[in-house]
Amino acid sequence: MDSANAPQPTARPPLWDLTAWRALYPGMWAWLLQRLSAVAVLVLFPLHVINPYVDWIRVAMLACVTWHAMHGIKVLLTDFGFPARHQRKLLAVLSVLGLASFLGLAFLHRGYWRFLG
């Protein structure tokens, strides 16, 4: 295409723009949180190896790994053809399942919660 104009800089909302954050769709949040949970696990896991008996690290690890796994399942199902129009429902179901398994495991290992006092 023939355009006489030199393109101007692309408009992109800055990170501190709250309207832009509020405008994010659920799928984007899910993706972001899955990446963040991966980073968190990367930090928590070495700490856990150095000292396996720090309770808050165990709990945080459990939360991050569960969340990450649940959304990993979402990605997997999507790759095998799960229709995108139902992705919100899938996200909701997996989030509930994730929360339930986290709470269940947390209950089984309720001894870990001592750090809360």
Add this chain to the structure above:
Amino acid sequence: MHTRKTDILILGSGGAGLLAALAARDRAPGLDILVAVKGLFGKSGCTRMVQGGYNAALSPGDSAGNHFLDTLEGGAWINDQELAWTLVSRAPDCVRRLETVCGCFFDRNPDGTIHQKAFAGQSFDRTVHKGDLTGIEITNRVSEQLVRRGVPVLEEHRAVALLPARGGEKRIAGALLLDIRTGEFVAVNTKCTLLATGGGPTLYRISACAQELSTDGMAIAWEAGAEFCDMEMVQFHPTGILTGEGLQITGTLLEEGLRGAGGHLKNALGERYMARYDAERMERSTRDVVARAGYTEIIEGRGTGRGGVFIDVSHLGRDFVWKNFKGMAERCRDLGYDLAGGPVEVTPTAHYMMGGVKIDPGCRTSLPGLFAAGEDAGGTHGANRLGGNGVANSTVFGEIAGEVMAEAANEAPRLPFDPEAARRAEETALSALGGDGSPYPIRAALKDLMWEKVGLRRTGARIEEAIGEIAELRERAARTRAGGGKAYNLAWQHVLDVRNQLAAAELIARSALERDESRGSHFRDDIPHPRPEGLYNIFLRKEGAGFRMERRPVRFTRMRPGEARIAPVSSYVD
């Protein structure tokens, strides 16, 4: 101002412009072709907005002859028969090429053949379509093919004048373009120029067409001295959606397929009023009759409070409506209506100009070097266009224009244009900038007066009033200078628009006064009947500071009213 040379300049990228560029490129790959478009490439103009479809006699039981007869009957027998015959005889191959060359895929029957649906005023189900969004499929697929072929495009470049050859030879040698983004001018020197800017009766209060259209092609062709025909013939579509006066979406179409499929039109009393106007065909009568009926209901006080009537398709069933009219159903839903659930308020809406620049079947105008196709050209549809003949017209004649220009550009000289004319045109365009005036009151006044005085029902006295008012508005528009800078200044563009709209409005009004009968979409309350014989066309051209208007008898080159004989096919190339 800078100058650019090319062999073929195409103004517009709707059906006519796109097909012309494609045909010219494929026929003569060595030629330089340049497409200039007022909006974005393939996204400007009305072909994009075609919902209903494309008439072509494809089925074994149908024939070009039937299509021809329907077109003449619809056009109240004042069509240019050579143009109409060219249309119907080339439409089937054009549809095929849209599939085999461009990659369109129109809706199919269960057996895999192309589906054709019922449209009003036709003796056969011959309207090819893609759901109810046919135009998007056509413009998308054809523009892709032009991108594939690397045809250069100037986007957001409008033509402000046609440039005559230097030294007094009567020939168009190019056009002056205005780059809307920068406000700079480009003079294009070319062998052949095609007007394919679309007509677009946006000069009426309520209109169906794309809103950037402002009869630009007609206005510059008029200035250049081209001959026009039948400008009084403006089609009003019966069912433009009415969400509220002055709201942008008001006037956009709920297409004819709704009536074709059995939709009902009702007034505020709940009566199916078409019984009063065409008891036999009811809602499936031709557009001129149905639109005028709706208008009459409204002005006689049987319309809704906001000046509308109702279309009701709820009895066809929710599934049927959503399956067949998904585009319209979604649009209604977004606006808060339920198309499948009950009546939706509609209004007649200015839709199409049957008149325009006079062309021959090779798209040549009266000016050498200048060609016209699509809605810029007049004559094919006579006094009323059939639904589904619009996109057929723009693509068929676009293709022809491309082929004919490819031949012509191989032989024709590229004469230098008159630099003085270019300078004057630039000055005129710049005279619309540099003040703090507003084009909007002028535009609103024009839309109102055209609607009320040169609209669906006219009288000699009202048309004369309109002519006087148009002249006053033209003076005001000539003095109006918009504020702001040159780059992407909508107000400046709108002053230029309204000047062009006023030029076309005058042609419409002058022709309407000249036609002393009611025929097709031209209806005069003071002479409410067609003349039984002595059918004529009205021709107009600029002469000095004034104009020259003449009536010429219709040439029945292939068929007379009442006859049913089809002459053999002739080639469009003389």
Add this chain to the structure above:
Amino acid sequence: MTTEAVFRIRRGGAADDPAERFDRFRVALRPRMTVLDALVAIQSGEEPTLSFRYSCRVGMCGTCALRVNGRPRWACRTRVEGLGGEVRLEPLTHFPVLRDLAVDMAVFFEKMKRARGWLEPSGEAAREPVRLAPESPERRRIEPHIECITCGICYAACGMVGHMPDYLGPAALNRAFTLVADSRDGRGAERLAEVCGEHGAWRCHSQFNCTEACPKGISPSDAIQALKRRALAGGARALAASLLRGLAPGSSRPTA
């Protein structure tokens, strides 16, 4: 009942007016008013120099897309009711701004071109319209993806385009899918290789922004996933074939 809405509109970004800022306008509300109606009211009244783009005003041309309260939408089909008392309008992300709300879409169509977004009819399909039932698996795959009006909304919504400007983006890949799935097209394998290359389908991270944002209800996400699956299947077949060739007697590869 509210009788007016406040619009905060991002201005500037032009060569002769580079300073970016928000201007506030009050617009009297009318029933069924759209964002486009508000823009036209502002431009034809208070602020004639406000720049934006539109054509068909009814959701067919795809030129009036902008961001409404942060989300990309069509101005013409977005009703003002329900947007809140203060509506923020900005140009689409990922497109160069020409002025105010009008953007240059060339970058988007350049991607379409790189994805070879056009049919290259071959064989019988280049001679006659093919006979193909609407219920055939092929058309059932294509139809949900074919009605794209190239408005650029998915492209503006896509997180990966923002992250990686060379990525082809949802619309171009969606078009590529409709072509790869089309038996009339004579470029299948090459096209697939192209759109699954470095800047192609594999760059999609299944964020679903395109599918969420598409006003036509098209799911480019599904199209992209389908492209990935086709590429994988093609790759697996090629691998198997080369292994078989390698093992076959008489091949040039030395065997044990």
